[in-house]
Amino acid sequence: MQLQLVAVEVALGEGTEALQRAIALALQIYGEPLRWAITAVDSDRRVAQVEAVVIVAAAPLCQESGVGERG
Amino acid sequence: MNRTSDRPYTVMLIVPTGVGAAIGGYAGDALPVARAIAQVADRLITHPNVLNGAQLYWPLPNALYVEGYGLDQFAAGRWGLRPVHQNRVGLVLDAGIEPELRWRHLQAADAARATLGLSLTDYAMTDAPLGVSLQTAASGATWGALQNPDALLRCVEKLVTQAGAEAIAVVARFPDDAGSEALHNYRHGQGVDPLAGAEAVISHLVVRTFQIPCAHAPALSPLPLDPTLSPKSAAEELGHTFLPCVLVGLSRAPQFATHAVAPGQASCPEIWADQVDALVIPATACGGSAVLSLSQTATQIITVADNITRMQTPAAALGLRAIAVQSYLEAVGVLVAHRAGLDPVALRPQMNPLRAIASYPSWQHLGKT
Numbered sequence: 001m002q003l004q005l006v007a008v009e010v011a012l013g014e015g016t017e018a019l020q021r022a023i024a025l026a027l028q029i030y031g032e033p034l035r036w037a038i039t040a041v042d043s044d045r046r047v048a049q050v051e052a053v054v055i056v057a058a059a060p061l062c063q064e065s066g067v068g069e070r071g
Numbered sequence: 072m073n074r075t076s077d078r079p080y081t082v083m084l085i086v087p088t089g090v091g092a093a094i095g096g097y098a099g100d101a102l103p104v105a106r107a108i109a110q111v112a113d114r115l116i117t118h119p120n121v122l123n124g125a126q127l128y129w130p131l132p133n134a135l136y137v138e139g140y141g142l143d144q145f146a147a148g149r150w151g152l153r154p155v156h157q158n159r160v161g162l163v164l165d166a167g168i169e170p171e172l173r174w175r176h177l178q179a180a181d182a183a184r185a186t187l188g189l190s191l192t193d194y195a196m197t198d199a200p201l202g203v204s205l206q207t208a209a210s211g212a213t214w215g216a217l218q219n220p221d222a223l224l225r226c227v228e229k230l231v232t233q234a235g236a237e238a239i240a241v242v243a244r245f246p247d248d249a250g251s252e253a254l255h256n257y258r259h260g261q262g263v264d265p266l267a268g269a270e271a272v273i274s275h276l277v278v279r280t281f282q283i284p285c286a287h288a289p290a291l292s293p294l295p296l297d298p299t300l301s302p303k304s305a306a307e308e309l310g311h312t313f314l315p316c317v318l319v320g321l322s323r324a325p326q327f328a329t330h331a332v333a334p335g336q337a338s339c340p341e342i343w344a345d346q347v348d349a350l351v352i353p354a355t356a357c358g359g360s361a362v363l364s365l366s367q368t369a370t371q372i373i374t375v376a377d378n379i380t381r382m383q384t385p386a387a388a389l390g391l392r393a394i395a396v397q398s399y400l401e402a403v404g405v406l407v408a409h410r411a412g413l414d415p416v417a418l419r420p421q422m423n424p425l426r427a428i429a430s431y432p433s434w435q436h437l438g439k440t
Contacts, residue, residue, distance in 0.1 A: 001220050001221050001224075002216075002220070003216040003217060003220055003272060003276075004216070005206055005208065005214050005216065007208065007209060012389075012390075015390070016363045016364075016366050016367055016389065016390070016391065017367055019363065019389070020360070020363050020364070034140070034272065034275050034276060034279060035139070035140070035271055035272060035275050036360065037087065037090075037212070037356075037358050037359050037360075037382070037384075038358025038359075038382075038384050038389070039208070039209075039210035039212060039358060039381075039382050039383065039384065040210060040382070040383040040384060041358075041383065041384055041385075041388035041389060043388055048358070048384075048389075049210070050358075051208045051209075051210055051212060051214070053214055053215075053216065053272050053275075055220075055276075
């Protein structure tokens with residue numbers, strides 16, 4: 001497991017429920033959201049700036065070509 | 072305060088951590104706000120950042136100490152809160168803490184047992200240093216990460232399964248940075264708490280994984296005396312640890328109900344988000360998960376302009392309906408009026424007459440009977 005700080009931009013859309021879903025989708029690209037917040041809103045462009053810490057599953061060791069195997 | 076209905080008047084108070092809040096961004100300096108609101112509410116739901124003052128704390132019998140991840144789940148209606156009489160608190164100590172500092176924390180825990188009568192399990196040390204790192208994001212908010220988050224979770228699992236811990240106090244070794252500008256500012260009641268974001272990540276991880284109360288106290292080397300220390304930061308420089316307030320808060324923190332039970336079947340009444348009457352939040356920090364969730368309910372949101380933060384998310388920008396006040400004193404007044412069933416407009420010198428609603432198609436025109 002690793003923790004990673006990410007920043008994304010999400011369209012404001014219509015309503016807070018839709019906004020929460022859009023934020024969850026945007027963050028899930030990076031990992032499971034652990035903590036997030038909208039830190040700023042650009043009302044002209046109708047976008048929200050979001051910062052988050054996500055949980056990234058540890059990458060499995062490669063099983064081919066001996067990469068990752070210990071000698 | 073006289074109860075005017077059978078429904079307990081429930082207020083949630085949030086001061087986001089690590090955003091440089093002018094009130095609550097330092098050493099438990101939002102605790103007086105919590106005390107004031109607890110006087111006018113039947114129940115106050117708030118989080119460790121508000122109630123923790125390191126060596127200082129205040130017993131509020133009607134306050135529920137709810138960690139931030141749990142607060143978000145509660146506000147979203149996914150978890151309920153189950154009040155308790157006491158929790159057995161398990162103490163996690165980071166293997167990265169040097170021996171003398173570790174002893175100081177164990178003595179703080181023993182003092183809480185002997186002098187306050189708190190119930191603690193045997194403690195556990197992580198099998199690897201947690202490796203806390205601190206980050207400041209572009210917004211100015213502080214965040215953090217762990218090099219070994221799995222070591223934290225293995226340790227908590229041991230406390231829960233082997234020692235029967237019902238709540239978890241984590242003490243992680245944080246980097247010392249005595250000469251930094253961020254710490255200098257913090258000690259003078261300015262800037263953003265450089266530790267806060269990482270602390271929140273630690274407790275969020277435990278609550279997300281084990282669904283039990285958790286709070287964190289950083290282990291740090293003592294700082295040299297500063298005669299110009301801000302009163303707002305002073306509570307964190309009284310002793311060797313930040314642990315006492317965490318143990319006190321966790322000792323009676325509500326357990327989480329991850330699914331609703333049928334009325335009459337719960338061993339004690341549970342609290343769910345639809346019972347939150349009001350939410351009090353800094354005016355520029357309305358972009359958190361809990362705020363967005365409660366904005367979709369009947370909860371009255373009250374924003375406080377005095378409590379300036381580094382965030383730039385006012386309620387209006389997110390389309391949230393809220394009552395805007397200048398100060399927490401004014402917020403308390405709004406809560407009293409709200410609880411009494413009063414429109415706050417009625418307490419102002421000017422009141423406009425009623426107006427007809429805007430033009431709307433008649434039912435006949437729509438073909439409805």
